[in-house]
Amino acid sequence: MAIILSIDTSTKSGSVALVQNQQVIGSQQYNIDKSHSSLLHVMIDxxxxxxxxxxKEVDAxxxxxxxxxYTGLRIGTSAAKGLCYSLDIPLVAVNTLEGMAYQVHKxxxxxxxxxxxxxxRRMEVYTALFNAKFECVSETEPMIxxxxxxxxxxxxxxxxxxxxxxxxxxxxIQHPNALFIGDVHPCAVDMGILGERKYDQSLFENVVSFEPFYLKEFRLATAKK
Incomplete structure (x- = not known):
């Protein structure tokens, strides 16, 4: 059975996990305001x-x-590509919002x-909609x-x-049918479980050309003097 090493650096919260046969072997997570570049490889080790x-036992x-x-996704992608190259194993990618929905749906x-x-930022979010069967009914989009x-x-x-x-x-959003829960962050555990399903279907990414799903272009602000 395949062993999947999963990585999530899509937000301030970062995590890594090992998944096999839809079960979690182990995971580590941090929720501190610190660069992923200084913590990610340490957590993997x-x-x-x-x-x-x-x-060497990891399959994908x-x-x-x-x-x-933007920065978090680039750091995670660089680490994932480096591991895929050095270990000669495939890369699978999971939409961050899909992973969050799976986490709560459980x-x-x-x-x-x-x-x-x-x-x-401001009143804009990245969002998508999933129905009770965990089917995407509204694709990922930025929304004000x-x-x-x-x-x-x-x-x-x-x-x-x-x-x-x-x-x-x-x-x-104050409609009576709108419900809210807190303390939900993207997590490598859920990315790993969904990633294993994609691995089983051989839904691999091209390690050379793969780019994160930024959704919006990165804008560099000019420093004020």
């Missing part, structure tokens, strides 16, 4: 040591492809739709939130909103 598994790398932090109360949200957001969908559906972008939407 610690994970391999703690689980007693060597990198699963990466959170985005959307999310334990949340029954609702009609799940709306993971990643903060994209106001009082009319999701009005049509909320008319006949209870929608659960979560993620670091959902908190700032709660004051705007």
């Amino acid at each position: 610690q994970l391999m040591t703690n689980t007693g598994i060597s990198l 790398i699963a990466i959170s492809e985005g959307p999310g932090s 334990y949340a109360p029954q609702v009609d739709m799940y709306a993971p949200m990643i903060d994209a 939130i106001n009082e009319t957001s999701f009005a049509k969908e909320l008319e006949g559906n209870k929608i659960l909103f979560f993620g670091d972008g959902a908190a700032k939407c709660q004051a705007s």
Whole structure:
């Protein structure tokens, strides 16, 4: 059975995990405001040591492809590509919002739709919609939130909103069918489980040409004098 090493650096929270046969062998996570570049490889080394598994036993790398932090996604992708090259193993990519939806879908109360949200600054979020069967019904997109957001969908559906972008939407989206839960972050565990499914279907990325799913172009601000 394949062993998948999964990496998530799509937001401020970073994590790594080892998954086999849809079960978690081990995982590590941090939620501190520090660069992923200084912690990621250390966490991978610690994970391999703690689980007693060597990198040579890993069959594939699963990466959170985005959307999310431009810098974080680049750091995670660079690490994943380096491991794939050195170990000569395939790369699989999982949409960050899909991983978040899977995480909540496993334990949340029954609702009609799940709306993971990643903060994209100001009143903008990255979001998508998944139904109760964990099927994507609205593709990933950037959205500026106001009082009319999701009005049509909320008319006949209870929608659960979560993620670091959902908190700032709660004051705007006040429909009685809108439900909110906190403390949900992208996690390598869920990326690994979904990544293993893609591995079993041989849905591999081209390691040379793969780029993260930024969704928006990176903008470099000019420093004010």
